[in-house]
Structure formats: C-alpha cells, structure tokens
Amino acid sequence: MRIVVLAGGIGGARFLRGLRSAAPEADVTVIGNTGDDIHLFGLKVCPDLDTVMYTLGGGIDEEQGWGRRDESFRVKSELAAYGVGPEWFGLGDRDFATHIVRTQMLGAGYPLSAVTEALCTRWNPGVRLLPMSDDRVETHVAVTLDGERRVIHFQEYWVRLRASVDAEAVVPVGADEAKPAPGVLQALAEADVILLPPSNPVVSIGTILAVPGIREAVTSAAAPVVGLSPIVGGAPVRGMADKVLAAVGVESTAAAVARHYGAGLLDGWLVDTADAASAPEVEEAGIRCLAVPLMMTDTGATAAMARAALALAEEVRA
Helix, strand or coil: CCEEEECCCCHHHHHHHHHHHHHHEEEEEEEEEECCCECCCCEEEHHHHHHHHHHHHHCCCCCCCCCCCCCCCCCHHHHHCCCCCCCCCCCHHHHHHHHHHHHHHHCCCCHHHHHHHHHHHHHHCCECCCCEEECCCEEEEEEEECEEEEEEEEHHHHCCCCCCCCCEEEEEHHHHCCCCCCCCHHHHCCEEEEEEEECCCCCCCHHHHHHHCCHHHHCCCCCCCEECCCCCHHHHHHHHCCHHHHHHCCCCCCHHHHHHHHCCCCCCCECHHHHHHHHHHHCCCEEEEEECCCCCCHHHHHHHHHHHHHHHHHHHHH
C-alpha cells in the first residue's frame, strides 16, 4: 500500500509513528510543511521536517514533542552572552548540528529535498520525507501590538508571543511562486491512500495546500483522502490552532474544520467520540464521517486511529 501523508510538526509526527505501527509494510511518503522554516543565527531551521525526522528516528524530546532528547544549550547561552538572539527560540547543541549541516549543503547548491534525504540517512525514519517545496515559503501572521498593526513570522507569533494576541491574517509568503518539490506530485498521483493527520489545518496542512499544484494533485488523485480532526470537544488537542482558525473565519469545531477543507478535498473525516454528534453535519457537507477515539495518548492508541483512517479510506473507495 502506498500512503501519502501531509504533515506538520508534533501532531503529524506522532500520528506517523502510529501509522508505521498500524501498517508496517506500507510505503509511506510524507509531504512536510516548510512554511514554519526560519533563518536563525545564520542557519536554516526546518522545525516540522526535523520533528518528523527526530520522532520517527528515535531522537525526539518526548516530553516537549520537539527538539532533541538529552539536549544541552551551551551554544545558545554563549550566543546570548554576546548579545546575539533571539533568546525566545530554543535551539539546543545537538539540534544546532542538524541546522549547520543543512545550511552548508544548501550553500553548496543542494536543494532542500536532497538535503532532507541526506539528513534522513542518519535517522532512518522509515518513511520517505519530502519538503512540500524546495522554494522558500514562510508563514507570516498579521497582529496588532501596542496599537500598531504588524506582520511577524509565524514562529515569533507561536513561540515568542504564545499566540497571546489575535491573529488577524495568516499569509504563506512565497507560496504563490513556489513549486512542489521533486517527487511530491508523483507520490500523490500514485497513492493508494492520502491522509491528513491532526496537524494545524491553517499553518501546516493549509500551507502545504497553498503551494500551486498540490491541492489540485490531491483533489484529482484516484486515492481516497481521509482527514483526522485536530479539534476535540471544541478545542485544539495541542497548541493554539483556534487562534489561526479564527483568523481565516473558521470555528474551532471538528465539523467546521471538515467544511473548511471541503468535500472537494476530503472523502472521509474522523472526529473524536466527544464530537460524535457533529457527524451528521459533516455528512451533510458531502464527507463521510465516523467518530472514534482521537487522543494520541500512546503509540497503541495512535495506531488504532491510523487503522480507523485506513478503514474509512477503504469504505469511501468502495
């Protein structure tokens, strides 16, 4: 079975770990969000790609869900002593090595897709990890701070501000001119199943779909497309997705996110049992909907979610 997963960071990575357990023989291609990428300390940092790579490769800090396990922060402390920031973004010493290698390879002329493949040879994540694009795309957020409207990088909004102010607009800068990375469109065309894990529907999945050609490839694919709700009981399972959903006029409900994706994109949608009452609303929108437990409490529970998604894909295919 050829499965393609459009993934963001922590939620996408943890879902992928469950998917590998549920379908160990499947050929899995991950199209990773690069809209969260940022240049810091002269280095190219790809948070979502690295979170997938570290999680599936066994190097992730499990408690945080991002960054390296057994991390230290001596380099960051030394930079701060020189007055070099930002201090709000936590790059650890082990993590720095990944970004140094990536930046050196990019500087030597290798595209991000080739660099990602090279980095994965160390981590052996068990999936083919592709960036959504080799071109630079950065998600920016419009906010009002101290009475002044500003546009800031998504990482500043999410990490420094902790989404403490309203997001007034979300813009994937550069997406309009970007092209899908090599292998992305082919993987979608050849997929047996396409899955949208419980990643942020605006700044993760939404940014991937903003790259010209990717949404069209998903909607025209012969494979069924099944998504899993990142909203349980009217609130994000993790993070502050409600803030960016509000910026695009979408309520923080499982049904509203399904409608946001739309029947033209989704064939099936899984909601948590807490939101079972919303299933008829999703069905009325032309999307097959089932209610199953969607809390990724451990790999076993996540594998059960993945099996439910694959079963729903088979149902809508028939």
